[in-house]
Amino acid sequence: MTERIKGVLSPVLTPFKSGYGPDAERFINHCRWLLANDVSLAVFGTNSEANSLSESERADLLDRLVDAGIDPRRLMPGTGCCSLTETVRLTSQAVKLGCAGVLMLPPFYYKGVTDEGLYRSFAETIERVGDKRLRIYLYHIPPVAQVGISLGLINRLLKAYPETIAGMKDSSGDWNNTKAVLDQFSKAGFDVFVGSETFLLANMRNGGVGAISATANVNPAKIAALHREWASGDADAMQGSLDSVRKIFAQLPMIAAMKRAVAHWKKDEDWSRVRPPLVEIAPRESTTLIEALQAAGFDMPGI
């Protein structure tokens, strides 16, 4: 069996051309910069505006990434859609391309669905993809998807598909939930990624394997360094430094703010564009953001 993906991943920002078409060239360049900073690629996450992309736009971008020579063992594309049909197709593509795993949202339109319904959804996907190489990371993000992944559901899926259900991303923002998942499942080889570097140190100290975090798009090197050096004496100070940068971005709509920072440090205005229903941050907010980042000594070397 190939080694599991661990460490820090970025839900890679998706740049758009004027007219809102995905910009594959800028996307590939950003992926290369992240890899060079020791950050792997959770393309098509929430912060990628992936849920504003069609199935075919995702499929095309993924093909182009791999065609461009990006190592698929560093890729964990988001493939969970509202429809079983689309989830199966995108997941199959990822497996065929040799991706390390997929990050799978539950179907998120219908609310108040049962664990039985979600179980059927994941199980049916696994059966249809029908490939032993498939590694699923369950995506728990109740603040956005509203539909979450309960401990009972993890338990049932792990029992039925112990090789395939490889781990989860916990973006609940609730450390008590992450801790409960770690305590119950991490010893069985269930790999827990936190959804924000705020919890990275705590996660590593409790048996987790890394973080899949928005701000790894803009602050990759330092987040990856904490993952490598979490057992060192400097870890708490490193965590504090990461938190202060994240705090600056978190005061604004994160996706637009991160794109603004990339546009600024890359001197490439096209990078600031977001697809509706998101909107760019206002010019005044932009000035405040850049000034606050500069005052904190933030930089994006090599971007």
Add this chain to the structure above:
Amino acid sequence: MTERIKGVLSPVLTPFKSGYGPDAERFINHCRWLLANDVSLAVFGTNSEANSLSESERADLLDRLVDAGIDPRRLMPGTGCCSLTETVRLTSQAVKLGCAGVLMLPPFYYKGVTDEGLYRSFAETIERVGDKRLRIYLYHIPPVAQVGISLGLINRLLKAYPETIAGMKDSSGDWNNTKAVLDQFSKAGFDVFVGSETFLLANMRNGGVGAISATANVNPAKIAALHREWASGDADAMQGSLDSVRKIFAQLPMIAAMKRAVAHWKKDEDWSRVRPPLVEIAPRESTTLIEALQAAGFDMPGI
């Protein structure tokens, strides 16, 4: 200009074959039965499990409906997806086929989005479809989509696109919201459909034009009768009778319960199948449902 669609529409239940593929034949038959009962077709609504269908599954079903001779002037397909790309394609198809209008959800994955972002989403769709025949009915269903349509957004869209923005479906379940929309916009020709027949009489008495209601799938004739006869002396009694039937279905997960009723009265077990993440109602619930409906004198003549 062609006449606007009004009256009672059903978010048509989508039957599935074993293996969860959409069953076009049963779908077309159900549409014909609804039309024969004076109910038009809001195919691909929430109760159609449309958000569990892929774009191509919806596109194919719509083509097949029209190929089967269903009058497109009786059709208001749901075309609002999370991605602009898919919303534009499905909406264009509906317009080209001559559909009376489309029922358009806002993009619903990202939460806490601004009215500016939603405005851009609808405006961009209208510009891209670029067809004067397009009639959009805004779909406000905050209990499920979480992302709603505010009065301010309606106002802005109506001013920019007075011909295209034809009305809305209010599934908030909040009569105060419906009343506010009616008071502010119905005189300008903005057609308000309530999302449940519970509010049909109140809607008609306050300038609305009809209902797009789940239970019009199972109780079409009587709901359509109240729409025709809302000004008669029997209207309040008719409303009471509709409410008592709806109440029976609403005690259970509605979609599965309605499919169960169709399966029972049609003597066609395949009709009870739902696609994950939904699940069928349990056998005991099924028995209780059918008994309660029979006790209330419910029937589905001609199904």
